Amino acid sequence: MSDVTFRAEPAPEPAPSPGERLSLGVAARLSRYLQVLTQARKMGKETISSQELSDYTHVNSTQIRRDLSGFGKFGKRGVGYNVDSLVSQIRKILRTSGQHNIALFGAGHLGTAIASSDIFADHGFRIVAVFDTDPAKLGAQVGPLPVRDVDDLGKVVEEEDIVVAVLAVPSQAAQPLADALVDAGVKIIFNYSEALLQVPPEVTVHTSSPAVDLLYALYFYLT
Amino acid sequence: MSDVTFRAEPAPEPAPSPGERLSLGVAARLSRYLQVLTQARKMGKETISSQELSDYTHVNSTQIRRDLSGFGKFGKRGVGYNVDSLVSQIRKILRTSGQHNIALFGAGHLGTAIASSDIFADHGFRIVAVFDTDPAKLGAQVGPLPVRDVDDLGKVVEEEDIVVAVLAVPSQAAQPLADALVDAGVKIIFNYSEALLQVPPEVTVHTSSPAVDLLYALYFYLT
């Protein structure tokens, strides 16, 4: 880390020391900034102010400056933040600069939509395998990838170093699949089905819930 | 405010008074409980404990009991909460007991996946119209609905009383569509594209960001 030192400054930072875990809130917010920044970069934006970031993320602009300044002085007063450099700073902080391999389950409409989107690719996630249980779909192409048999799961997870599984399967298929994934050593399951998955504590399940987000937005509209 | 008084109980609740808005955090958490409860009900579960809810939502069980007890005594000690009755209580609190009409934009893979899922229907959202700009798709069926022309937008929004629009369109199509939606009086835009949408302050944009959630989950896996 090492601050900008003018002679013997006694580390005046309450900043997170390198080895420390971010708090849940900070990590969540940094991820959101990253999303906006990534998209802003795509649109050719070179600098962005904390106020603009605030407009897009609904996070207070002071909070944003505070979150960032904990890790260094990334901005330029009167100008804002350089989009490119902020992206790489945040990636460094979140330790997600590298590539990570994903396995996708389900070659239906949702699976196909996910495979053909670059929403994961933009953030360093690469879909390296697609699985489906429907024998009729085996061997078919989803984007550049062939649909594989779930029986190959263990082998593929190991060969491709897969840490994340994305489940775009019917609810009733989700739990058995989750069990197989746990056995195969996958640590993060991203669940697009509605099923409530039971997994051991070392595995993280994130269930996508658009309807929940909608309910939430609607509440503030209705009141 | 007002302690626990014996005798003539003068509303000993620090509970949110009926007219008060929930805080952002409470509303978000209640929405999540609702999702789990809805699914638990589907699976035939009759009661659920705060600990079980905690396992599925990653919200501390004390927090859950606290959130709920602010609105009444919904649970039974030693037993837990009745799933059915808790669903309707939370719906009442969130004022989302009614039906709400949604318009879906984009009849591609993602749009089709959304239309055929019951993830929205389960929470009282009904997709009443599907739009696409591709002339080749007009008139085709997506589930039970015909694909309509975006030119009909204003008319449909008014006739069907549409408050929410779900955008499952390519990024470059999103902003023009958002502008049209704002003109038509839609107040909530649920954005599945990556575009950063600019809308007036009275309109809420929620951008779905699976990659952000993944980054976040990954951070805690990596550290």
Place this chain on the structure above:
DNA sequence: TAGATTGTTAATCGATTAACAATC
């Protein structure tokens, strides 16, 4: 009864925000 789980308190911790000097 014994076991389980709620409802609630009290204490702590972190998030949030307004305000403003620093500085580009």
Place this chain on the structure above:
DNA sequence: TAGATTGTTAATCGATTAACAATC
């Protein structure tokens, strides 16, 4: 220089949690 925006402080507010009596 004048205007804009960051970095940072200080004060407040709400979220979180452990603990436990109440009670099913």
